[in-house]
Amino acid sequence: MSAMLLISVVMGIAGAATPILIAALGELVVEKSGVLNLGVEGMMLIGAVTAFAVSVHTGSPALGCLAAMLAAALSSLIFAVLTLTLTANQVATGLALTIFGTGVSALAGAPYVGITTTRLGSIFPQALAEDPWLRVLFGHSPLVYLGLILTFGVWWFLARTRTGLVLRAVGEGDEAAHSIGYPVLKIRYLAILFGGAMAGLGGSYFSLVLTPMWAERLTAGRGWIAIALVVFASWRPAWVLAGAYLFGAVITLELQSKAAGFNAFAPEFLSSLPYLATIVVLAVISAGRRSAKTRAPACLGRPFRASA
Amino acid sequence: MLLAAPLVAVALTLAAGAILFTLLGYDGAGAVRSIFVTPLFDPYRWQDLLVKAAPLALIATGLSIGFRANVWNIGAEGQYVLGGLAATDVALLTHEMEGAWILPAMVLAGILGGMAWAAVPAALRTRLGVSEILTSLMLNYVAIQLLYYLMRGPWKDPMGFNFPQTVLFSASQTLPMAVPGTLIHWGVPLAAILALAVWFAVGRTVAGFQIRVVGLAPDAARYGGFRERATVWLALLAGGGFAGLAGALEASGPFGQMVPAFPTGYGYTAIIVAFLGRLNALGILVAAMVLALTYVGGESAQTAIGLPAAAVGVFQAMLLFFLLAADVLVRYRVARSAAHGAVTPAAASAPAGGSAAEPAASKRRQPVEAA
Numbered sequence: 001m002s003a004m005l006l007i008s009v010v011m012g013i014a015g016a017a018t019p020i021l022i023a024a025l026g027e028l029v030v031e032k033s034g035v036l037n038l039g040v041e042g043m044m045l046i047g048a049v050t051a052f053a054v055s056v057h058t059g060s061p062a063l064g065c066l067a068a069m070l071a072a073a074l075s076s077l078i079f080a081v082l083t084l085t086l087t088a089n090q091v092a093t094g095l096a097l098t099i100f101g102t103g104v105s106a107l108a109g110a111p112y113v114g115i116t117t118t119r120l121g122s123i124f125p126q127a128l129a130e131d132p133w134l135r136v137l138f139g140h141s142p143l144v145y146l147g148l149i150l151t152f153g154v155w156w157f158l159a160r161t162r163t164g165l166v167l168r169a170v171g172e173g174d175e176a177a178h179s180i181g182y183p184v185l186k187i188r189y190l191a192i193l194f195g196g197a198m199a200g201l202g203g204s205y206f207s208l209v210l211t212p213m214w215a216e217r218l219t220a221g222r223g224w225i226a227i228a229l230v231v232f233a234s235w236r237p238a239w240v241l242a243g244a245y246l247f248g249a250v251i252t253l254e255l256q257s258k259a260a261g262f263n264a265f266a267p268e269f270l271s272s273l274p275y276l277a278t279i280v281v282l283a284v285i286s287a288g289r290r291s292a293k294t295r296a297p298a299c300l301g302r303p304f305r306a307s308a
Numbered sequence: 309m310l311l312a313a314p315l316v317a318v319a320l321t322l323a324a325g326a327i328l329f330t331l332l333g334y335d336g337a338g339a340v341r342s343i344f345v346t347p348l349f350d351p352y353r354w355q356d357l358l359v360k361a362a363p364l365a366l367i368a369t370g371l372s373i374g375f376r377a378n379v380w381n382i383g384a385e386g387q388y389v390l391g392g393l394a395a396t397d398v399a400l401l402t403h404e405m406e407g408a409w410i411l412p413a414m415v416l417a418g419i420l421g422g423m424a425w426a427a428v429p430a431a432l433r434t435r436l437g438v439s440e441i442l443t444s445l446m447l448n449y450v451a452i453q454l455l456y457y458l459m460r461g462p463w464k465d466p467m468g469f470n471f472p473q474t475v476l477f478s479a480s481q482t483l484p485m486a487v488p489g490t491l492i493h494w495g496v497p498l499a500a501i502l503a504l505a506v507w508f509a510v511g512r513t514v515a516g517f518q519i520r521v522v523g524l525a526p527d528a529a530r531y532g533g534f535r536e537r538a539t540v541w542l543a544l545l546a547g548g549g550f551a552g553l554a555g556a557l558e559a560s561g562p563f564g565q566m567v568p569a570f571p572t573g574y575g576y577t578a579i580i581v582a583f584l585g586r587l588n589a590l591g592i593l594v595a596a597m598v599l600a601l602t603y604v605g606g607e608s609a610q611t612a613i614g615l616p617a618a619a620v621g622v623f624q625a626m627l628l629f630f631l632l633a634a635d636v637l638v639r640y641r642v643a644r645s646a647a648h649g650a651v652t653p654a655a656a657s658a659p660a661g662g663s664a665a666e667p668a669a670s671k672r673r674q675p676v677e678a679a
Contacts, residue, residue: 038441078629082629082632082633082636086632086633086636086637087636088632088633088635088636089632091380091441092579092583092628092632093629093632095382095579095628096580096625096628096629096632097625099576099580099621099624099625099628100621100622100625100626100629102618102621102625103618103619103620103621103622103623103624103625104618104622104625105618106616106617106618106621107332107616107618107619107622108332110616110618216618220449221445221446221449224442224445224446227442228442228446231439231442266457266461268453268454268456268457268460269453269457271453272449272450272453272454275446275447275449275450276446276450278442278446279428279432279442279443279446279447282432282438282439282442282443283432283436283438286432286436286437286438287436
């Protein structure tokens with residue numbers, strides 16, 4: 001009995017962690033290139049509503065995920081043009097993107113409220129995926145495995161590939177990178193588009209896996225937690241993974257306590273736990289590591305305008 | 309030049325909004341007309357406009373102080389809720405009492421409540437270097453859960469048929485009308501007066517000068533002996549105080565009680581108001597009217613042409629997008645002409661840079677265009 005509970009807790013943690021993990025990995029790459037995009041929450045919502053709508057109309061949740069990546073990447077293009085080409089303030093533009101994504105997703109999603117769609121299915125045979133014990137390995141959504149692969153992929157790309165090195169160079173010293181001939185803006189454009197696609201994919205998890213339905217503000221601030229996670233992880237992919245699963249645990253604790261009718265705490269307190277935990281974790285991390293700032297990409301948030 | 313960007317942004321928003329909503333299958337031109345034009349010809353809507361502009365102007369005034377100093381308080385929504393809750397707390401404690409002192413006490417409690425909520429990101433930023441962007445935003449979610457908790461349990465009106473709301477405030481807890489027979493309560497003139505007072509204070513006092521210097525040139529500020537910590541505290545407490553004041557006025561005015569639907573997004577919209585108003589008092593008052601129009605017009609468009617409530621958010625976001633773009637184009641021209649001689653005022657139009665991990669970027673460059 002308690003082993004079963006443990007298994008369902010593990011499943012819950014992986015499920016709750018995955019959308020935050022995928023979105024945070026995208027934001028990590030964006031920030032490594034020296035850009036701060038605070039629009040993650042808005043892009044996730046755009047991804048969530050697109051995934052749901054496409055899945056309803058085509059009957060294919062997988063197609064929904066792809067469409068979510070495309071739509072969210074398109075929305076991130078607005079951010080990229082404003083902040084890179086027009087050198088607008090990144091904080092304000094990111095906020096605008098979140099407000100935009102919240103509004104557009106609510107508007108586009110209005111006809112879809114209250115209906116349901118096919119859940120994104122397992123990639124393993126049913127016997128494995130639904131086995132009471134083996135489901136802890138095989139019963140997850142494909143996006144859970146993808147999140148793990150992406151963690152490794154992003155680490156490998158940043159640490160082991162030439163393009164990744166250039167991307168980091170652009171984030172650490174845009175003028176130096178520019179002066180030796182690297183296309184600063186092009187790399188930042190691509191990074192932002194990747195971040196957008198990942199936020200969209202993370203968003204699709206909400207409407208196709210967690211609850212196969214659409215509601216306004218479905219992502220409930222998880223995009224902001226993803227941004228916080230990047231800071232918490234000091235811009236290291238493996239730490240993003242650890243952090244995402246830590247938050248997954250907090251969220252699962254919240255849901256399991258509510259489900260079990262555990263009422264030592266008010267449900268509203270449990271609902272605010274992920275946000276309180278984010279604040280506490282950011283504070284602890286900053287207190288423990290005085291040199292927090294030195295780990296941030298040196299050009300983070302600064303506009304770049306090519307001189308000559 | 310100062311006015312060019314906001315005017316261009318509003319015009320582009322109307323045009324793009326009409327196109328976007330047509331593409332989405334609505335009557336695009338009709339949507340723009342019923343949000344931005346029709347309410348202006350209705351005297352009753354004008355009252356509503358002023359009532360909704362007041363909290364926006366108040367919150368934006370507080371935020372503009374922070375934005376000038378490059379302090380990014382995006383937790384005004386939570387600070388507004390806490391202001392409303394603190395005022396409600398006083399109202400519930402004094403419900404059996406009467407007296408002219410009750411309302412000021414509620415307002416004072418509201419200001420302190422908003423400040424207390426803003427003090428958390430201020431303390432974390434100044435003591436531990438935690439980005440105020442993330443902490444202030446997270447607290448919005450916490451504030452709303454706190455509101456739900458109080459409405460569901462401790463503060464619920466026992467005679468209220470189990471609705472999650474407080475008792476109606478008494479006469480001495482309700483904000484009187486500034487113009488009898490209208491919706492216009494005393495919060496409306498107060499918002500205008502305070503916006504102008506802050507403008508004066510920031511422009512003419514040493515504290516205001518310090519805020520502007522810290523925002524524009526952190527290195528120079530340090531060199532000049534201005535303390536960044538004090539500025540961060542001042543900026544966040546001002547933002548929280550004004551948002552809390554707005555919350556107290558809304559609770560004791562238009563709402564007249566506390567309900568779960570109390571947060572209406574004013575804290576987020578006020579960020580757009582502050583930018584559209586160029587962080588300047590007169591500008592903020594005009595911008596508050598423009599954004600209030602999206603609320604008032606959005607409501608009438610819902611009933612008139614069935615436009616979803618979310619359309620308002622889309623218009624607001626587009627306004628901010630276009631403003632940021634137009635702003636840069638205007639700034640570009642200033643910088644370009646300045647390249648021929650004088651010092652560029654380029655960065656003055658909006659606080660540049662600023663980031664999660666490196667709040668006051670010390671190595672910021674002036675965006676001068678080398679022709």
